[in-house]
Amino acid sequence: MTDLLSVAKKAGVSRATAARVFSQPELVRKTTLQRVLAAAEELAFRPNRLAQQLRTQATRIIGVLLPDPRNPVFAEQLLAMELAARQQGYALLVTTTGYDASQELQLVEEMLCQRVDGLVLTVADAENSEVLAKLQRESVPYVLVYNQPTDPDVQAISVDNRLAMYDAAQYLLALGHRQIGMVAGPMAQSDRARLRYDGYCAALREHGITPRPVIEMASHTRASFPLLQSHMQGNEGLTALLCSNDLLALSLISDLQRHGHAVPDDISVIGFDGIELGELLFPSLCSVVQPREAIGREAVAVLLAMMRGEQPDIGKLPHRLRPGESAGPLQRPDTDAHRIRTR
Amino acid sequence: MTDLLSVAKKAGVSRATAARVFSQPELVRKTTLQRVLAAAEELAFRPNRLAQQLRTQATRIIGVLLPDPRNPVFAEQLLAMELAARQQGYALLVTTTGYDASQELQLVEEMLCQRVDGLVLTVADAENSEVLAKLQRESVPYVLVYNQPTDPDVQAISVDNRLAMYDAAQYLLALGHRQIGMVAGPMAQSDRARLRYDGYCAALREHGITPRPVIEMASHTRASFPLLQSHMQGNEGLTALLCSNDLLALSLISDLQRHGHAVPDDISVIGFDGIELGELLFPSLCSVVQPREAIGREAVAVLLAMMRGEQPDIGKLPHRLRPGESAGPLQRPDTDAHRIRTR
DNA sequence: TTGTACGCGTTATCAC
């Protein structure tokens, strides 16, 4: 691959001049500029970013660590980040953890070796994370996304998870529901699921209702109907469910339907994240919407600001409850309800 | 950030020795090894991959270009690639095009500046693509994914799109359907959609049925019901639909349901891709499954083989038709059918 | 306006 020196030779100038053509063209006489450009073209010169990066000690690469791109909430954020980053001349180095905290350290370490200019991370549990502990002692700027750590010193882009789920619970309460449960993936692995559970509890208590324990699924994104079944029977059977994320909610809804429960007539379901897909399905998914694109854009913006030495103090991003066909008013008990429905 | 030289000094050895500690530890006396390691630890030495890459002329980075990570088919492939790549010590530089061919060239160019060791691309249209034309003349190994170019010289990982859709159409024919349509996004932008349409046509012709023109949607992933409506009325109204991808199928199904058409009783729908989500919804999505994980893994494997100078001759990967609740046997016309269904 | 010369942090090829 041709380098700057060959271009310089061909154009009959020094390497410095050739270099300037690309870095500070305004300092070069028009005619020589043309000559160099022509030579570069002819030799199919392609500037070597590795050398630039090594020389300038800046890569314009952002390291991204996320649990799983198959969850649309991350895919949507990723897309937004890539767009925002590119617009500022940054590229994305992407790694995935599969929600496995034990991989985080190693993956970040490798991105640091690559000298990424900054990191955007979604860790499993921000409260006790090796990675975060390590990054505290490093000088690389980093931003958490979706995580909501208690430590105010670490920059994090998220909604107010507690309040968001509180709002969702209030929504169900306003619809007349009293038997409300919450479904989540492995709680120990998710700081945000715990906050959301707090919000759920708070809302119920305000109405004099004793919150139920979380119905914990083995997977973050896939519900298991048998684990739910017992909670749905009898006088105190659930009439509404809050899910810690949309994928879980969707899989729950279809499982419910398959087992002859109508949504929302028999049971209302609310998700969390507000992924696009939810709007597009039938029944459409009622969900607590996190502004995923804004979160992605903001993550990049904040990171770039930090690189400039600024201290962007970020507040929580706004959530909103998106109504949907999956959540409706409490139905009066009606034993015939099932008969007229197909399946 | 400390470099090898500082470590060497601290350990009282030359830089060469310090370097050997990391590259060929067996060539270094145990005691000096320890000393260097200790010094490295103490100084928090982190090898600079940029320098390594510049020196060795190899980055162990794979450039990835894909349309949109929000489409699960790409997210699933991306995850598989990241895992496979990492296992071999490679990292992923990811860029997105939003199905916009005019961006492909520029994005690839930037990855080449970064000196990626290879490229994995899904282009809009492999048949007339600037990027591919350019890459022909470069020496970087690259692999197409999902694309199915006619040129046998360009490596591509895909299923046999034509045959796959042919099979799907046969499946519907076997279920008794005769009024079968195909829905797709912008055809001009998708080589694979065109092949799939060919398959659809072939199957219908075999049964003496005249294929219909594609029902073309403005978006690759979102159906518009009004565009479909006219095709569903009357004696020759459609009873089954093939979609060029799963997202389109899902949005179609929910639109149909919302407008009072039952799936599959009024109309059967088959998707293409076999995304996980399809299985998890209700009705579950009947779909032509592409082995997304295998495709991702294979893309990386083939690329690495090419880097080694091998010429991996790859055949098409197998597809399979996954039955699902969205496609069923043709129902005899029954004008009361709607009445007993809710909504 | 252009050229000279040094350094970014490695690896690799020699000698010793």
Added chain:
DNA sequence: GTGATAACGCGTACAA
């Protein structure tokens, strides 16, 4: 076993 030393390709202060 270990140590000089030359690349890798570029940016940039400084001199001309």
